[in-house]
Amino acid sequence: MRTTTPSRTRLGLAGALAALLMGAGLATGPAAQAKEKPPTLAELAQRHGRYFGSATDNPELTDGAYTALLGSQFDMITPGNGMKWYATEPEQGVFDWTNGDEIVNLARKNHQRVRAHTLVWHSQLPNWLTSRDWTPDELRAVLKKHITTEVRHYRGKVYSWDVVNEAFNEDGTYRETIWYKTLGPGYIADALRWAHQADPHAKLYLNDYNIEGTGPKSDAYYRLAQDLEAQGVPLDGIGFQAHLALQYGYPSTLEDNLRRFSRLGLDTALTEVDVRMQLPATDEKLAQQATWYRDLTKACLAVRRCVGVTVWDYTDKYSWIPAVFPGEGAALPWDEQLRPKPAYFALREALGGK
Ligand code: XIL
Secondary structure (H helix, E strand, O other): OOOOOOOOOOOHHHHHHHHHHHHOOOOOOHHHHHHHOOOOHHHHHHOOOOEEEEEEOHHHHHOHHHHHHHHHHOOEEEEOOOOOHHHHOOEOOEOOOHHHHHHHHHHHHOOOEEEEEEEEOOOOOOHHHHOOOOOHHHHHHHHHHHHHHHHHHOOOOOOEEEEEEOOEOOOOOEOOOHHHHHHOOOHHHHHHHHHHHHOOOOEEEEEEOOOOOOOHHHHHHHHHHHHHHHOOOOOOEEEEOOEEEHHHOOOOOHHHHHHHHHOOOOEEEEEEEEEEEEOOOOHHHHHHHHHHHHHHHHHHHHOOOEEEEEEOOOEHHHOOHHHHOOOEEOOOOEOOOOOEOHHHHHHHHHOOOO
């Protein structure tokens, strides 16, 4: 499998030197005046050879205060919806890149990379696809065309693809999706091969939730990764969504789990981090949330091939949680007024900033 050298895109050599000197308390010409401006999460992560990312979504890009932080604190961007099937192929064979392109172009303008999300999933599929039956041959052709067309369109413009999203049930059996039911488990290897053909340089990931700690679902990925490797299927990494909730406890085996995937020669990443809580948020819950953000970041830094952390948007103003988990929220490091929460300061601390 391929190896990664995350590039230090935002700092450059001079910037890195200035940051180092500043970190050591030494003033460096014009940078001295900028001393009160603390390094961003991205800059702190880059000191460890990692990225720090955020998801975003098209409707919120008209919010100037929001885009200012999005463009400065992060060096990796994930489109929250814009690259999903319903958005990109709303009618069979008719492709729409409007939303995905808007985010890729914004990221490029801000010198950020893109984790592209997602090609094969059971959710947010267009009606034309879910409202009829397909023969295996028909569905295979539909899937191949979708993957090939979308990955080609973004070829050279994205760092990675979440090729298959959420393929397993909690007990480690395959999720009975349209893909699994019609094509059998081989759809995963096929999808990876087609994606690799369409963009040989993009890092290809499998991505899921509730696999942060060891357990049957995470074990299913471990076995699948071994199988795929044995078959020579192009797989670069496993994405751990990390949609955590205070009431379910912290996944204390996270670091060990990341490490066992590293030992298979795979990259790992925390791809959709949020830490939700039952509302109302209290100082105590926010403090606990901060500890979790610190610990999950430290877990990634402790594992060589954990390449970065992405939050599933950065402000409670645009979090998906309240709409999907009624009564829960306050899951992100910035509050609804875009003010940093204890979790933000905990992230900085975990990344070695002050
Ligand atoms: C979510 C988006 O954030 C929402 O806007 C949308 O309504 C539903 O999907 N796991 C994933 C993401 O892989 O694609 C989901 O994103 C959150 C859960």
